[in-house]
Amino acid sequence: MNTRQLQHFIALMENISLSAAAETVHLSQPALSRSIKALEEQLNVPLFIRSDRRLRPTPYAQAWEATARRMLMNEKEGNRLLQMMQSGETGRVALGMGSSLIDELLGPLIETMLKTLPEVQVKVSVETSGPLLNLLRDRQIDFFVGDTSIARHQQDLAVEALFTCGFAWYASRQHPIALHKNIDIAQLKCWPMVIASGYFDPAVVEHMEELYGLSSGLYDNFDVQSNDFQIVKYLLSSSNAILAATDISMINDVEAGKVVKLHVTPPLSLTLTLGILRLTDRVLPPVTERVMTLIRDRLKQTEIRRIQL
Structure with missing residues (x-):
């Protein structure tokens, strides 16, 4: 059984007249008769009988009509779904x-x-x-x-590279050193230092250690490490913590005036390239x-x- 046979069956159920049904599905009357006969053979039941030169649906046809309509609808919905998938919708x-x-x-x-x-x-x-x-x-x-x-x-x-991030030191706008110039690493260490730990290119870690003379290792100099950036940002807003982070992670807070980029010497002259990986x-x-x-x-x-x- 195929979609065309289902359409032919529904056309006959709606028109009864073979000629009207044939016109609806754009077939000749003999062709429509052959299609219905093939469907009856597949279902192994009579679907229509001739009476007074008209086709009358049998109880089998009346019982099966809802199923046939549902099968047609499911196919239409399936085709629509596939078309939407092809278009990315x-x-x-x-x-x-x-x-x-x-x-x-x-x-x-x-x-x-x-x-x-x-x-x-x-x-x-x-x-x-x-x-x-x-x-x-x-x-x-x-x-x-x-x-x-x-x-x-x-x-x-x-890999598709999309965005090159810079790094900087950040603090809340109310921090005592927020407006200071030429802040060095010794001054930063006077305050709780926070970093969002995660994947860092080993070259980046090494550069930060050399830049600020962190001989004991980068992470040993931070009071708080977390891979949850929401916790890091909470600490920044609720305490006098100092944060080392990428500019993309802080752009909203800087725009809103919640945090400032600190004037640290030497600056964090590092970059990280974000991209799509698959x-x-x-x-x-x-x-x-x-x-x-x-x-x-x-x-x-x-x-x-x-x-x-």
Whole structure:
């Protein structure tokens, strides 16, 4: 049984007249009769009988009509679903990124998806780049946004660099040294020092240690380390903590006047490149490309705001 046979059956149920039904489905009367006869043979029951030169539905036809209509509707819905998937308007996408990107990237991304892609289901994993790489290779996520340096020499990864972050020291606007100039590392150490720990390129860690003479190791000089950036930001706003962070993670708070970038000498002359990382051998559905386009657009807007700031 096929879709055309179902359409022919419904046409006969609605018209009864063979000629009218044939005209509805754009067939000759003999062709329509052959189609119905083939359907009856497949179902092994009579569907119509001739009476007074008209076709009358049998009890079998009356009982089966609702099923036939449902089968046609399901096929139409299935075709619609496939068309929407091809256009990226529906489907499922699983992505990941670090908690430092929640305010500037992840939150606005999900908000936009809810408005523009309401048929898309999204699953988000908030982790640092190391765990996200494991999730990617386990195929639990389709892609993630993270530090592209983690993909160095990794042949199974495709990387699209999108945004180069700078690093700086930050404090709340009310901090006693917020407006000081030429702050050195000794002055910073007079206050609780906080860092959002996660994946750091070893070259970045080494550079920070050399830049500030941190012979005991970078992380030993911080009072608080956390891979949850929301906790880090809470400490920054509720205490006299000093934070080392990327500019993208702090751009909203700097714009809002909640925090300031400290004038530290020497400055943190470091960069980190954010990008989209995915597996080279994995074919992703069209909806994934739609979501990645939203990420690209958002980061372009962030770059404009950073320049203005």
